[in-house]
Amino acid sequence: MEFILLIILGFSISMLSGFFGIGGGFVLTPILLLLGYSPLEAISTSLLYTIGTSIAGVYAHYKMKNILWKEALIIGLSGVVATQIAFPFVSWLEVNNYSEIAIPFMYLSLLSFLAFKMLSKVSTSRKKSGPPSFIILITIGLIAGFLSTTLGVGGGFIIVPLLITFYSVTSRQAVATSLASVILIVSAGFITYAMNLPKIHYETGLLLIVGAIVGTQLGARATIFVKNESIPRLLGFLYIVTITGLILKMYDQTIIGLVTLICYTLFVNIYLAMHLIRRKVLPSY
Numbered sequence: 001m002e003f004i005l006l007i008i009l010g011f012s013i014s015m016l017s018g019f020f021g022i023g024g025g026f027v028l029t030p031i032l033l034l035l036g037y038s039p040l041e042a043i044s045t046s047l048l049y050t051i052g053t054s055i056a057g058v059y060a061h062y063k064m065k066n067i068l069w070k071e072a073l074i075i076g077l078s079g080v081v082a083t084q085i086a087f088p089f090v091s092w093l094e095v096n097n098y099s100e101i102a103i104p105f106m107y108l109s110l111l112s113f114l115a116f117k118m119l120s121k122v123s124t125s126r127k128k129s130g131p132p133s134f135i136i137l138i139t140i141g142l143i144a145g146f147l148s149t150t151l152g153v154g155g156g157f158i159i160v161p162l163l164i165t166f167y168s169v170t171s172r173q174a175v176a177t178s179l180a181s182v183i184l185i186v187s188a189g190f191i192t193y194a195m196n197l198p199k200i201h202y203e204t205g206l207l208l209i210v211g212a213i214v215g216t217q218l219g220a221r222a223t224i225f226v227k228n229e230s231i232p233r234l235l236g237f238l239y240i241v242t243i244t245g246l247i248l249k250m251y252d253q254t255i256i257g258l259v260t261l262i263c264y265t266l267f268v269n270i271y272l273a274m275h276l277i278r279r280k281v282l283p284s285y
Helices: 002-020 025-034 039-063 069-095 099-119 134-151 156-166 171-196 202-225 230-250 254-278
Strands: none
Touching (some): 002 039, 002 156, 002 202, 002 230, 002 254, 025 230, 025 254, 039 069, 039 202, 069 134, 069 171, 099 134, 099 156, 134 156, 134 171, 156 171, 156 230, 171 202, 171 230, 202 254
């Protein structure tokens, strides 16, 4: 029964991955923490899962020609460099028993900032004209790579908002480019964990990926049918829901936090499924 639940969980989160370009670890890591996994277990499992969802998402967006390959490569390679800096930092937190406090606190701080950027009017008024500069892309990659290895996420949850907020790329291009760069970042991060941790939950990660193979494709297809301005709005609310779940966990309300995050994930899944059914991508019964 557990393996069926993991496949369903992998499918549900991967719909968000393909749609938002976040890799999936951004949602999965808090859920694993809420389910009782240690920070290192949650991070390593999320990175493994994110590799699978990102590859599937890139394939879908490649067919739709949404990926900005040069930008993705620059962000991805600079992110790989940052992953090698982050692992010693995470290990230091774990050894000194700071990880249980520091990692959730970092999540809350970042998610609060990103939720504000996605939901405020600033996100539509400060875009620069022209493509992102080389230096800015490297900076985005370094930040994403460090956060990827530190928090067990793909980095897309920071790449997508920055590209949407400050530059003249569409939400679809930001999502697709993020997924392409995330493959390099999470692969480097996961290899680092696999070489240094005594145990990796490969079975859990692979079962989650099985569900993600289909879900990511559907989420990516949904970006065609949803208005561009709706993507950052939905992503901003996802940040808020995740913040709420982590705060509830701090007050020993883990179940309520978990249910809240799962309910929003299901809401977005249903929302995307309705668009896909309306466009006859999914059959209606």
